[in-house]
Amino acid sequence: MPAPIRLRELIRTIRTARTQAEEREMIQKECAAIRSSFREEDNTYRCRNVAKLLYMHMLGYPAHFGQLECLKLIASQKFTDKRIGYLGAMLLLDERQDVHLLMTNCIKNDLNHSTQYVQGLALCTLGCMGSSEMCRDLAGEVEKLLKTSNSYLRKKAALCAVHVIRKVPELMEMFLPATKNLLSEKNHGVLHTSVVLLTEMCERSPDMLLHFRKVCLLVPQLVRILKNLIMSGYSPEHDVSGISDPFLQVRILRLLRILGRSDDDSSEAMNDILAQVATNTETSKNVGNAILYETVLTIMDIKSESGLRVLAINILGRFLLNNDKNIRYVALTSLLKTVQTDHNAVQRHRSTIVDCLKDLDVSIKRRAMELSFALVNGNNIRGMMKELLYFLDSCDPEFKADCASGVFLAAEKYAPSKRWHIDTIMRVLTTAGSYVRDDSVPNLIQLITNSVEMHAYTVQRLYKALLDDISQQPLVQVSSWCIGEYGDLLVSGQCEEEEPIQVTEDEVLDVLEGLLVSNLSTPVTRGYSLTAIMKLSTRFSSVNRIKKVVSIYSSSIDVELQQRAVEYNALFKKYDHMRPALLERMPIMEKTASNGPTEIMQTNGETEPSVPDTKHLPLVTQPANQANDLLDLLGGNDVVPVIQTTLPTKPASAGGELLDLLGDLSLSGGLAPAPSVPVSQPPFLLDGLSSQPLFNDTSAAIPPMTAYSKNGLKIEFTFERANPNPNIAVITIHATNTTEADMTEFVFQAAVPKTFQLQLLSPSSNIVPALNQGSVTQVIRVLNPQKQQLRMRVKLTYTHKGSPVQDLAEVNNFPPQSWQ
Amino acid sequence: MMHFLLLFSRQGKLRLQKWFTPIPEREKKKIVRDMTTMVLGRKPRSCNFLHWKDLKIVYKKYASLYFCCGLDAEENELLALEVLHRYVELLDKYFGNVCELDIIFNFEKAYFILDEFLLGGEVQETSKQVVSRSIEASDMLQEVSERPRSR
Numbered sequence: 001m002p003a004p005i006r007l008r009e010l011i012r013t014i015r016t017a018r019t020q021a022e023e024r025e026m027i028q029k030e031c032a033a034i035r036s037s038f039r040e041e042d043n044t045y046r047c048r049n050v051a052k053l054l055y056m057h058m059l060g061y062p063a064h065f066g067q068l069e070c071l072k073l074i075a076s077q078k079f080t081d082k083r084i085g086y087l088g089a090m091l092l093l094d095e096r097q098d099v100h101l102l103m104t105n106c107i108k109n110d111l112n113h114s115t116q117y118v119q120g121l122a123l124c125t126l127g128c129m130g131s132s133e134m135c136r137d138l139a140g141e142v143e144k145l146l147k148t149s150n151s152y153l154r155k156k157a158a159l160c161a162v163h164v165i166r167k168v169p170e171l172m173e174m175f176l177p178a179t180k181n182l183l184s185e186k187n188h189g190v191l192h193t194s195v196v197l198l199t200e201m202c203e204r205s206p207d208m209l210l211h212f213r214k215v216c217l218l219v220p221q222l223v224r225i226l227k228n229l230i231m232s233g234y235s236p237e238h239d240v241s242g243i244s245d246p247f248l249q250v251r252i253l254r255l256l257r258i259l260g261r262s263d264d265d266s267s268e269a270m271n272d273i274l275a276q277v278a279t280n281t282e283t284s285k286n287v288g289n290a291i292l293y294e295t296v297l298t299i300m301d302i303k304s305e306s307g308l309r310v311l312a313i314n315i316l317g318r319f320l321l322n323n324d325k326n327i328r329y330v331a332l333t334s335l336l337k338t339v340q341t342d343h344n345a346v347q348r349h350r351s352t353i354v355d356c357l358k359d360l361d362v363s364i365k366r367r368a369m370e371l372s373f374a375l376v377n378g379n380n381i382r383g384m385m386k387e388l389l390y391f392l393d394s395c396d397p398e399f400k401a402d403c404a405s406g407v408f409l410a411a412e413k414y415a416p417s418k419r420w421h422i423d424t425i426m427r428v429l430t431t432a433g434s435y436v437r438d439d440s441v442p443n444l445i446q447l448i449t450n451s452v453e454m455h456a457y458t459v460q461r462l463y464k465a466l467l468d469d470i471s472q473q474p475l476v477q478v479s480s481w482c483i484g485e486y487g488d489l490l491v492s493g494q495c496e497e498e499e500p501i502q503v504t505e506d507e508v509l510d511v512l513e514g515l516l517v518s519n520l521s522t523p524v525t526r527g528y529s530l531t532a533i534m535k536l537s538t539r540f541s542s543v544n545r546i547k548k549v550v551s552i553y554s555s556s557i558d559v560e561l562q563q564r565a566v567e568y569n570a571l572f573k574k575y576d577h578m579r580p581a582l583l584e585r586m587p588i589m590e591k592t593a594s595n596g597p598t599e600i601m602q603t604n605g606e607t608e609p610s611v612p613d614t615k616h617l618p619l620v621t622q623p624a625n626q627a628n629d630l631l632d633l634l635g636g637n638d639v640v641p642v643i644q645t646t647l648p649t650k651p652a653s654a655g656g657e658l659l660d661l662l663g664d665l666s667l668s669g670g671l672a673p674a675p676s677v678p679v680s681q682p683p684f685l686l687d688g689l690s691s692q693p694l695f696n697d698t699s700a701a702i703p704p705m706t707a708y709s710k711n712g713l714k715i716e717f718t719f720e721r722a723n724p725n726p727n728i729a730v731i732t733i734h735a736t737n738t739t740e741a742d743m744t745e746f747v748f749q750a751a752v753p754k755t756f757q758l759q760l761l762s763p764s765s766n767i768v769p770a771l772n773q774g775s776v777t778q779v780i781r782v783l784n785p786q787k788q789q790l791r792m793r794v795k796l797t798y799t800h801k802g803s804p805v806q807d808l809a810e811v812n813n814f815p816p817q818s819w820q
Numbered sequence: 821m822m823h824f825l826l827l828f829s830r831q832g833k834l835r836l837q838k839w840f841t842p843i844p845e846r847e848k849k850k851i852v853r854d855m856t857t858m859v860l861g862r863k864p865r866s867c868n869f870l871h872w873k874d875l876k877i878v879y880k881k882y883a884s885l886y887f888c889c890g891l892d893a894e895e896n897e898l899l900a901l902e903v904l905h906r907y908v909e910l911l912d913k914y915f916g917n918v919c920e921l922d923i924i925f926n927f928e929k930a931y932f933i934l935d936e937f938l939l940g941g942e943v944q945e946t947s948k949q950v951v952s953r954s955i956e957a958s959d960m961l962q963e964v965s966e967r968p969r970s971r
Contacts, residue, residue, distance in 0.1 A: 008925050015924075051928060058834055058927065060849070079965040083958070087931055094842045117958045127940040128840060152954065159939040189945040196942050237947045240902065247946045250899050290898035297896075325867035330898060361866045 004037055005030075007051045014059070027061050038069055046073060047084045054088055067092050067099050074106045079118065082110070086121045095131035104134050111141040116152055119145070123153070127160035135164040139171050146178040151187040158182070158193035162200045172201055172208065183221050188238055188245055191225065195251040202258050209258065219259050219269045226252045226273055230280065241285045253277070253294040260302030267303040274299055278311055289319070289327050293334070300338050313338065313345040320352045325361050332356060332367035339374045350375050354384070357391045362398075369399060373406040381414040385424060393431050400435035404428050408440060418451040419497060422458050430465050433472025441477050446589045448482060457497040459486040464501065466511055471520045477528045480515060483508060484532025485586055488539040505540045509533065513549060523558055530561060534568045538583045547572050577745070577766055702818050707811040708794060712739035713768065715748070715794075717811075719818050727785050729818050735776040737768040739800070746798040748778055753791055757783040768798065782819075790819040821941030822900075823875060823890040824851065825934070827923065830884055832856040835923050836930055840941035855879075855888050869897050880904050884920050906948070907937055913952055932958065 005013075010030060017023035034049045042049075050069050057063035070092060073085025093100050103125075110122035123145065126138060142164060145157035165172050175197070182194035198218065202209040212218045229244050229252075238245035256274075260267040277295050282288040292315055299312040316338075319331030332353070339346045353375065356368035369391065376384045385407065392403045407428050415421035425444055428436065448458050462479035470476050483490065487508055493500035515521050515529040530553060537546040550572065553565035571579050702719035709715070713735065720730040737743050746766045752758045763778040784790060792811040797804065827836035834852060843851070858870060859879045870877040872890070878900040879888040887904045891897070908918070910933050915922040923930050936951045936958075938944060945951050 011925055055927065058837065060834075079958075079961045083932065083962065084928065087928060091837075094844075096842065096844065115961065117954075117961055120954075124935050124939055128935075129842060131842075155944050156939055159942050159944050162942065163940040188947055189950060192946050193942070193944055237949055240906075245946050246902060247899065247943050250896055254896075286898055287902050290896055290902060293898050294896050325865070326869060326898060326901070329867045329869055360863075362863075363867055363869060363871075 004033060004045050004049055004052075007048060007055065010052050011055060014055075023059075027056050027059070031056065031061070035065060038065070043076075046076075047078075047081050050088050051084050054084075054091055057091060063092055067097060071099065071102055071106070074103065074110075079115070082118060082121055086125045090125055090128055094129055100131060101133060104137050107134070108138055108141060111138065111145065116150060119153055120156055123156040123160045127156065127163045130160075130163060130167065132167045135167045136171070139164050139168070139174060143174055143178055146175065151185070151190050154185075155187070155189040155193040158190065158197045162193075162197050165197075165200055165204065169204055172205060175201070176208075176211075180216075183218075183225065188248055192245075192248045192251060195222075195248070195255050199251070199255045199258060202255070213259055213263065213266055219256065219266045222252050222256055222259075223270055223273045226256075226277070230277065240287050242282055243287055243291065246287045246291055249277075249291050250294045253291070253298050257298040257301050260298070262303065264303050270298075270302070271304065271308060274304070275308060275311065278308075278315060283318075286324065286326070289322075289324075289330075293319075293327075293330055296334060300334075300341075309342060310345060313342060313349075317349040317352065320349060320356065325359075325364060328356060328359070329361070329364050329367060332364060332371055336367060336371050336374065339371065343375075346371075347375060347377075347380075350380065350384075354387045357387060362396065365395065366399065369395075369403060369406070373410060376410045376414060378414045378416075381410065381416060382420075385410065389424070389427050389431070392428065397435065400432045401437060404432045404436045405440070408436075408443070412447070418454050419457065422448070422451060422454055422461070426461050426465065429472065429475040429478065430469070433469075433475035436474045441474050444474075444478050445481055448478070449485075449586055450588050452588070454497070455482075455486045456489040456495040456500075459483060459490045460495045460498070460501060463490055463503065463508070463511070466515075470515060470518055473522050473525050476515060476521065476525050480512060480525070480529040480532040483512065484528075484535035487532075487536045491540070505536075505542050506545075509536070509540070509542065509545060509549075512536075516549075516553070523560060526558065527560055527564060530564050530568075534564075534571075535583045537572075538580050703815050705813055705815060707733070707792075707813075708796070708809050710807065710809070711800075711805070712737055713743060713796065713798070714738065715796075717814075719815070725783075727783055727787075729782045729784060729790070731780040731782065731818070733776075733778050733780065735768050735778075736772050736774075737770055738772060740770050741801045742770045743768040743798040743800050743805075745804075746776055747796070748776075749795040749797075750780060751793045751795075752782060753788070755784075755786050755788050756790070759783075784819050787819060790814040821892055821895075822903075822938065823892070823941065825887070825889045825938070826852060826855055827930075828852075828856050828859075828886050828888070829920060830860070830886075832860060835885065835920065836927060836934075838931070838934055838938075840938075851890075855890075856886075859886055859888050868901060876900075878904065882908050885923070903938075903943060907934065909948060910937055910951055913948065914955060 014023055014026055017026055030052065034053060037045060037049050046069055050066055050073060053063045053066040053069075057066075066088065070085050070088035073081040074089060076082060076085065089103060093103070107122045107126055107130075110118050111126075113119050113122070123142070126134065126142070130138070142157050142160045145153050146161055148154055148157070161175050161178075165175070179194070179198060179201075182197070183191065185191050185194065198212065202212055226249060229249055232244060234242075235244050238248075240246050243249070253274075256270050260270055274295055277291065278299070281291050281295070283292060296312040296315050299308050304312075313335075316331045316335050319327045320335075322328060322331075335346050335349070335353070350372075353368055353371050356364055357372065359365055359368065369388075372384060372388060376388075388403065388407055388410075392400065392407065395403060407424065411421050411424045415424070425447070429444075448455070451458070459482045462475075462482050465475060466479045466483075487505075489495075490508060491503055491505050493502060495501075512529045512533050516526055516533075521529070530550070533546055533549055537543050540546070547569075550565050550568045553561050554569050556562045556565060571582065575582075704716055704718040707715045707717045714737075716734045716736075718732045718734065720732075733748060735746065735748065744767050746763075746768050748763065750758060750760065759781040761779040761781070763776055765776055768774075768776050782790060791814070793808065794811055795806070795808050797806045799805070821840060823839075823841050825836070825838040826834065828834050834856075837848070837852065839848060854872065855877065858872065858877070862870075862879075868879055870879070874893060875890040876893060876895060876897055877888065877890055878897050879886055880901060881887075887908065889900060889904065891900055911918040911923070911930065914929070914933055915926070933951070933955055936945065936954045945954075
């Protein structure tokens with residue numbers, strides 16, 4: 001068998017390969033040769049073969065069959081063999097391989113070898129990739145070597161001990177005695193590795209930390225060493241650009257940081273040296289800045305006096321002006337860490353930070369953006385926002401989403417005026433509209449709803465934005481929602497904040513219909529615009545056009561759109577009487593921090609938003625006179641608020657009017673019909689509702705009663721008990737008509753004394769057919785916690801034979817079982 | 821600590837890989853791919869620091885070779901640049917005007933030098949001379965222990 005080719009020969013050969021296939025072929029050939037050579041147990045060339053294998057492994061080819069060979073090399077007596085063997089072990093073996101453990105004995109022997117370079121190899125290998133088992137077995141040997149006077153071995157043993165502690169933290173204790181006089185070494189290698197070892201021990205164990213702090217008095221020792229480094233003259237061995245052993249300086253500063261953290265005495269002891277390093281270190285080269293950086297980190301982390309902290313922040317400020325990108329980056333990162341604790345000091349550098357937004361480097365821009373948002377406060381909001389919006393315009397797409405979110409958050413917290421807030425939102429939507437997060441659309445809608453006096457201005461601006469560009473979906477969605485809500489303000493030209501534009505109803509509908517057909521619109525956007533068009537049916541006069549649009553889409557392929565269109569169509573056809581109330585102006589939505597349903601307060605577009613505490617809500621749709629009449633009849637303050645439940649699909653129009661009836665009485669948790677917004681219910685009434693069916697046949701039968709009978713209209717009450725809450729009586733009214741003409745637009749309203757609570761559900765219809773051909777039914781739920789005698793006042797309105805009829809009556813003949 | 825040190829060329833060919841934590845082979849390959857993609861994709865005058873998972877990545881280009889290392893989040897990036905520079909100086913001292921070819925044809929030597937400078941992801945010797953002397957002595961030992969023939 002000819003001698004295997006030399007390593008360099010092989011490398012040269014492989015590099016001549018022109019294609020991947022050619023290279024693979026060469027490699028396979030050589031691997032075969034190596035394999036047979038291994039099989040022959042060839043000691044002479046094993047080293048050469050493993051070296052070649054390592055090269056091929058680096059190229060990405062499998063080399064696992066060489067693992068055992070590495071072990072054989074390690075066991076050899078030749079230094080060359082050991083060198084390659086240990087290298088191979090570090091590259092090919094890791095703790096996942098079972099073969100790994102076989103190394104333990106070899107390493108143990110080599111740790112006690114007569115030649116320090118062999119010992120060094122063993123220490124290096126153990127320290128790089130020793131498994132926990134190996135560490136446990138060999139920790140004793142390492143500890144022995146930590147106490148040797150041979151600095152070459154001592155430094156390696158120290159780092160090997162660090163690895164052992166990382167792998168097996170429980171063994172930390174055994175290295176403690178050996179650390180006693182580590183810092184009295186003169187050798188920098190040993191000093192450096194000792195500091196690393198001490199750092200590792202202090203970081204892992206608070207007890208160790210205390211021990212080193214109080215017992216060993218580490219801080220003065222470290223301060224002394226650091227001082228010597230700084231004060232000593234030029235030392236050729238350790239000099240780097242005029243600074244003596246920067247690696248050691250930085251490690252000492254880091255250990256000082258850990259020792260000084262949350263300890264006043266230690267922090268005080270290192271105060272002077274930190275100030276000295278901070279002021280005397282040469283800053284022209286990277287190495288000096290590396291030391292300053294570590295110093296700043298230490299100052300900020302320990303309990304330093306304020307003068308020192310200001311010095312640290314000023315160093316960071318100077319870093320920000322440095323030409324070197326790395327230093328600017330590091331400064332921004334550090335300032336971000338300190339902005340919470342030293343906010344004012346960092347604010348002084350705000351303009352420099354904002355300038356960094358214009359930096360070309362992506363990493364710097366990101367840090368500058370994060371820091372800018374952290375610095376925004378009520379005083380600088382206008383200026384900062386100008387810069388940030390400019391940044392949003394020109395930054396890379398990867399930043400836009402985060403920047404937009406940040407702008408929204410900052411604007412929400414510190415907006416100086418509502419107009420400014422809305423302008424800012426508009427700006428974000430128009431410049432980065434497609435990058436805003438999904439949840440920003442509902443948040444913005446909520447914000448816009450709450451800025452009542454800005455509705456006209458907002459809808460106008462959004463309309464204008466839509467005319468320009470319909471590609472940015474969040475913008476389009478918010479705009480179409482607003483146009484749906486406030487379209488009447490748009491066409492009536494009511495804007496105060498800026499010049500009102502002249503736009504007709506048809507133009508608005510054109511725009512919204514354009515959204516429906518455009519292929520830039522997503523299905524969600526189409527849903528928004530269809531709903532907006534529908535809402536305009538109560539605000540615009542061109543109802544026919546809207547009806548047409550809606551009926552077209554009831555055969556849309558998009559299921560979501562189709563469902564909406566069909567429901568809206570039904571609204572036009574069968575429930576037209578409910579349409580105004582259903583589509584009326586959205587109430588103010590109170591923002592809750594949790595994900596729970598938002599509590600909705602009853603209001604309408606023209607009145608001021610109510611504050612939760614004052615339960616006084618003026619209602620405009622009905623004059624208060626009628627309400628007062630009712631109040632008088634029932635003896636003043638006895639009338640009780642009526643709480644309307646809203647079922648998601650069929651809210652009652654009767655509810656709205658009933659509330660009007662009660663005029664300026666307090667309403668607790670009055671709810672408006674809202675097709676798409678979750679609704680909170682007064683808990684007590686829902687206890688029965690959610691968990692039990694409304695009509696429970698197992699309840700004791702209560703005889704029905706005739707509540708009203710006059711002019712051919714008869715209203716009968718039937719009763720059920722709503723289990724499990726026995727305080728709730730469920731009354732179903734049946735209205736029948738004995739006359740020959742239908743009673744149309746029939747509305748039944750009821751009021752109860754103050755100690756009761758009433759809930760009126762939606763009626764089955766509003767036409768009572770003539771001659772008892774059918775009846776209108778409606779469910780009333782009455783809560784009677786005090787078990788008082790039930791009394792009710794009812795008001796009936798209907799149109800009969802062309803003329804409106806209205807009647808008030810009192811119902812007192814409730815059977816006792818209904819309220820006991 | 822340093823988690824890994826990689827040397828790769830402008831074309832993404834790996835010239836040296838040192839791992840200081842136990843990682844499965846497949847994952848090592850993935851990390852190498854990620855590093856080469858990220859670093860080679862950087863614009864020429866960007867800063868030398870990146871973020872990848874929870875590690876800080878520090879890289880520096882020397883001639884045609886990229887030196888790239890992955891550090892713990894609390895490490896000093898500016899000092900890491902000095903560490904990389906020191907390694908290049910050591911290589912330079914050993915090979916005399918080191919270039920990529922030296923490292924290709926003498927990769928095992930590059931490893932030996934690295935093992936005298938770093939151990940377990942930390943710097944073990946801060947003096948250039950001491951490291952060089954150790955390498956020279958080891959080489960001498962190698963010469964002596966071998967029979968007079970080259971590998």
